[in-house]
Amino acid sequence: MDQFDPTEHQHVRYNPLKDEWILVSPHRCKRPWSGQTEQPAEEQQPDLNNPLRAGAVRSNGQRNPNYTSTYVFPNDFPALLPKVPEPPPPEHPLFQAGPAKGTCRVMCFHPDSSMTLPLMSVEEILAVIEEWISQVTELGRRYTWVQVFENKGAVMGCSNPHPHCQIWASSFLPNEPRVKDRCQLDYFKKYGKSMMVEYVEKELEQKERIVLENSEWVALVPYWAAWPYETMVLPLKNKPQRMTDLNPEQKRGLAEIMKQLTTKYDNLFQCNFPYSMGWHGAPTGPSSTPGDSPHWLLHALYLPPLLRSASVKKFMVGYEMLAQPQRDLTPEQAAAKLRDCSNVHYKNKKD
Amino acid sequence: MDQFDPTEHQHVRYNPLKDEWILVSPHRCKRPWSGQTEQPAEEQQPDLNNPLRAGAVRSNGQRNPNYTSTYVFPNDFPALLPKVPEPPPPEHPLFQAGPAKGTCRVMCFHPDSSMTLPLMSVEEILAVIEEWISQVTELGRRYTWVQVFENKGAVMGCSNPHPHCQIWASSFLPNEPRVKDRCQLDYFKKYGKSMMVEYVEKELEQKERIVLENSEWVALVPYWAAWPYETMVLPLKNKPQRMTDLNPEQKRGLAEIMKQLTTKYDNLFQCNFPYSMGWHGAPTGPSSTPGDSPHWLLHALYLPPLLRSASVKKFMVGYEMLAQPQRDLTPEQAAAKLRDCSNVHYKNKKD
Ligand SMILES: O=P(O)(O)O[C@H]1O[C@H](CO)[C@@H](O)[C@H](O)[C@H]1O
Ligand SMILES: O=P(O)(O)O[C@H]1O[C@H](CO)[C@@H](O)[C@H](O)[C@H]1O
Numbered sequence: 001m002d003q004f005d006p007t008e009h010q011h012v013r014y015n016p017l018k019d020e021w022i023l024v025s026p027h028r029c030k031r032p033w034s035g036q037t038e039q040p041a042e043e044q045q046p047d048l049n050n051p052l053r054a055g056a057v058r059s060n061g062q063r064n065p066n067y068t069s070t071y072v073f074p075n076d077f078p079a080l081l082p083k084v085p086e087p088p089p090p091e092h093p094l095f096q097a098g099p100a101k102g103t104c105r106v107m108c109f110h111p112d113s114s115m116t117l118p119l120m121s122v123e124e125i126l127a128v129i130e131e132w133i134s135q136v137t138e139l140g141r142r143y144t145w146v147q148v149f150e151n152k153g154a155v156m157g158c159s160n161p162h163p164h165c166q167i168w169a170s171s172f173l174p175n176e177p178r179v180k181d182r183c184q185l186d187y188f189k190k191y192g193k194s195m196m197v198e199y200v201e202k203e204l205e206q207k208e209r210i211v212l213e214n215s216e217w218v219a220l221v222p223y224w225a226a227w228p229y230e231t232m233v234l235p236l237k238n239k240p241q242r243m244t245d246l247n248p249e250q251k252r253g254l255a256e257i258m259k260q261l262t263t264k265y266d267n268l269f270q271c272n273f274p275y276s277m278g279w280h281g282a283p284t285g286p287s288s289t290p291g292d293s294p295h296w297l298l299h300a301l302y303l304p305p306l307l308r309s310a311s312v313k314k315f316m317v318g319y320e321m322l323a324q325p326q327r328d329l330t331p332e333q334a335a336a337k338l339r340d341c342s343n344v345h346y347k348n349k350k351d
Numbered sequence: 352m353d354q355f356d357p358t359e360h361q362h363v364r365y366n367p368l369k370d371e372w373i374l375v376s377p378h379r380c381k382r383p384w385s386g387q388t389e390q391p392a393e394e395q396q397p398d399l400n401n402p403l404r405a406g407a408v409r410s411n412g413q414r415n416p417n418y419t420s421t422y423v424f425p426n427d428f429p430a431l432l433p434k435v436p437e438p439p440p441p442e443h444p445l446f447q448a449g450p451a452k453g454t455c456r457v458m459c460f461h462p463d464s465s466m467t468l469p470l471m472s473v474e475e476i477l478a479v480i481e482e483w484i485s486q487v488t489e490l491g492r493r494y495t496w497v498q499v500f501e502n503k504g505a506v507m508g509c510s511n512p513h514p515h516c517q518i519w520a521s522s523f524l525p526n527e528p529r530v531k532d533r534c535q536l537d538y539f540k541k542y543g544k545s546m547m548v549e550y551v552e553k554e555l556e557q558k559e560r561i562v563l564e565n566s567e568w569v570a571l572v573p574y575w576a577a578w579p580y581e582t583m584v585l586p587l588k589n590k591p592q593r594m595t596d597l598n599p600e601q602k603r604g605l606a607e608i609m610k611q612l613t614t615k616y617d618n619l620f621q622c623n624f625p626y627s628m629g630w631h632g633a634p635t636g637p638s639s640t641p642g643d644s645p646h647w648l649l650h651a652l653y654l655p656p657l658l659r660s661a662s663v664k665k666f667m668v669g670y671e672m673l674a675q676p677q678r679d680l681t682p683e684q685a686a687a688k689l690r691d692c693s694n695v696h697y698k699n700k701k702d
Contacts, residue, residue, distance in 0.1 A: 004436040006448070011438045012523060014447035020526045023430060023451055031428035035510030077382035079374060079670070079677050085355040087362045093538075094550050095574055096365035097357070100374055149669035157666025159386030166669065172363060174674035175371045187444075199445050223446055278673040303672055315508025318500035318517065318627040319430070321654055323525035326430050 007330055015224035016187065016195060017180050022226050023326040026333070037311040038155045047113060052162035054111035064108075069124070070131040071108040072167075078104035080170055102143060102170035107131060109163040116163055116272060118262035118345050125255035132279070133251075135167050136243045140284030143169035145177055148243075153274025155305055155313060173283055180280060181296070188295035196297035200234050209335040212260050216253025219261045221335040226325040228307045228314050229268065229334050233257060233300040241296040242281040264341040265304065275304035358681055366575035367538065367546060368531050373577050374677040377684070388662040389506045398464060403513035405462035415459075420475070421482040422459040423518075429455035431521055453494060453521035458482060460514040467514055467623060469613035469696050476606040483630070484602075486518050487594045491635030494520035496528055499594075504625025506656055506664060524634055531631060532647070539646035547648035551585050560686040563611050567604025570612045572686040577676040579658045579665050580619065580685050584608060584651040592647045593632040615692040616655065626655035 002009075010025045051058045054067045060076050080102030087097040109128050110120060117125060132148050139146045150165035151158040173181070187195035203209060203220050211231060212219040219233045233254070240246055246254070265273035279300050282293035305313040307328070320326055329337075342349075353360075361376045402409045405418045411427050431453030438448040460479050461471060468476060483499050490497045501516035502509040524532070538546035554560060554571050562582060563570040570584045584605070591597055597605070616624035630651050633644035656664040658679070670677055680688075693700075 002436050004438050006438070009435040009438075010431060010451050012449045012451045014449070016445055016447075021449070021523070023525075025430040027432070028428055028430050035508060036505035077379055079376040079379050080361060081378070084360040085353050087355050087357070092553065093542075094367055094546065094553060096367075098363045098365070098372070100361045100363045145674070147670060147674045149673050151666075151669040154387035157386060157668040168670055168674070170674075172372070174374075176672075176674055195445065202443065202445060276669040276672050278669060280673070301673065315502075317508040318502040318629060319498060319519055321527075321627050322500050322629040322631070322652065323496070323498045323519065323527055
């Protein structure tokens with residue numbers, strides 16, 4: 001039989017952060033597509049009356065200030081409220097409810113609804129990062145977990161095209177960070193080293209999955225990526241455990257790599273590239289202190305749904321929901337395609 | 352402060368099958384929706400040249416027989432092939448690839464492309480169940496896991512409206528059944544009883560989440576449901592561990608409850624209701640024998656995406672991907688709404 005070729009032969013890959021496997025079926029890239037297509041994001045025109053704009057009136061009657069940089073306000077329909085009665089203690093192991101307290105905020109990136117991150121200046125993106133850090137600082141004092149995330153594009157359930165993200169802080173540690181905390185701690189105990197610090201070192205040696213790199217950060221397609229063009233952004237120095245650990249050089253380097261990565265994403269299919277992105281770092285809360293979680297390395301995740309074009313996405317459905325995630329192109333192929341994309345945004349090409 | 356009311360006050364619920372939590376935020380049902388809407392499934396007209404129809408020619412040039420009941424053929428673009436070279440053994444714990452072998456089949460439910468399960472007769476659905484069992488019997492001899500699943504509707508990535516499901520068999524135990532196997536085994540060791548047998552007993556006592564029941568099966572919204580109208584179909588007698596354990600009464604009872612459940616689903620928003628569904632039972636493979644997995648109880652899962660109407664779905668995006676699933680209406684409210692739906696399909700109302 002032939003030699004194993006990862007770009008031809010199906011295999012499974014292990015995600016050590018989640019203790020899960022991914023099925024990689026690269027031969028399936030040849031499959032034609034006749035199912036549902038998405039409306040390319042570019043066709044959504046920015047609304048001049050967008051309620052998230054500077055000075056606009058929101059649905060609850062409140063008027064936004066004439067903000068000029070970022071702007072944070074409480075989510076008008078929060079999934080988490082700070083004060084609610086608690087459920088009684090469970091009486092049976094199969095019927096367990098627990099208390100959930102928290103707060104949900106919306107953060108606008110820019111006063112202009114037609115703006116997106118790759119089109120913003122490095123200074124403007126730096127302001128977003130500074131605001132993230134001050135939010136995590138404030139909310140992290142009270143809450144165990146502060147999830148900063150951005151749903152971008154209608155296909156990712158984003159109901160408003162104005163550039164914005166959300167911050168949901170909770171009294172409980174949600175599933176994903178709980179599992180990541182456990183897996184990283186197990187690795188740390190077993191090997192005496194932070195899993196993701198080790199991982200970054202190996203990726204820099206192998207160079208196969210790196211999309212972008214500057215003096216402070218690397219953006220790469222993880223070896224175990226599930227979404228077609230999934231990436232992770234990881235720090236190269238000082239082993240920050242939380243966003244609040246970043247120094248000025250790291251903040252500026254992050255603004256630069258975010259601008260370049262989102263530019264490459266938009267250039268990949270020449271569209272306003274949809275994704276959900278967010279930050280994972282060591283849990284916070286009243287008892288956390290800087291440096292208390294050496295098993296953690298702060299990182300951002302970009303989870304974009306598009307597979308073949310601006311209108312054909314990967315569906316994580318039947319097999320993926322009931323058995324395990326499956327991908328067609330390999331992480332190495334995805335990284336190469338992103339690397340090949342220009343660092344100049346297609347909208348700025350003719351300027 | 353008020354008394355805790357699960358229909359008003361946010362809380363988390365534990366899923367003992369997956370060792371995961373769900374955030375329930377019922378107060379959020381009041382949120383307006385101005386984001387992406389789906390094309391209601393009803394508007395997709397059945398294609399008289401559909402390649403899955405009896406007698407049609409498929410894209411690879413093969414002609415389907417003039418089948419009159421179910422029809423199974425190999426997937427033309429399989430994610431799993433029976434013979435492929437294996438990756439070399441991993442050299443580092445963070446870069447682990449493993450072998451994956453398997454086979455993918457497509458199974459048509461009915462010769463007619465405009466037919467759907469709720470519109471089929473109980474006899475016709477019984478033929479589907481018999482075919483599932485013979486597939487699991489045959490493939491289960493060789494493969495550790497045989498995933499029977501149906502992606503229904505364009506919104507669930509289904510690229511062909513002809514009534515059909517898929518069967519993906521693999522040499523490896525995928526994530527979802529691996530975790531369920533572990534959780535059920537832990538429970539069995541701790542309490543000396545099958546988790547899901549105990550669960551069904553409690554649900555029959557509480558009656559709050561039951562949608563349908565006959566002498567052989569119950570359909571209910573699990574206490575820990577993540578999708579708005581998620582249901583589970585579980586057997587009431589004989590504790591079958593795999594589909595191959597079902598007796599004639601159980602098969603007929605299953606055909607009846609499947610017809611009723613899918614009818615209620617279509618009636619909920621008066622549309623051809625999309626979902627991914629599939630079966631979970633004890634792992635198979637050469638060393639498995641009937642009765643070897645008393646910690647398992649066979650069950651079907653229906654995972655439908657719609658939230659408010661035929662065109663507004665729940666998005667499992669940013670917070671859900673990066674932190675944990677969140678739902679608006681409670682499982683009890685979802686069960687009551689489904690219970691209230693007629694057992695007569697809306698298309699047959701005026702006949
Ligand atoms: O094989 P199909 O129906 O064309 O493909 C569909 O189901 C598969 C299994 O859930 C998914 O991997 C695909 O993303 C989806 O489009
Ligand atoms: O709050 P939004 O942006 O209206 O809502 C969106 O993001 C939330 C958090 O990921 C999801 O729970 C919603 O399903 C989605 O539509």
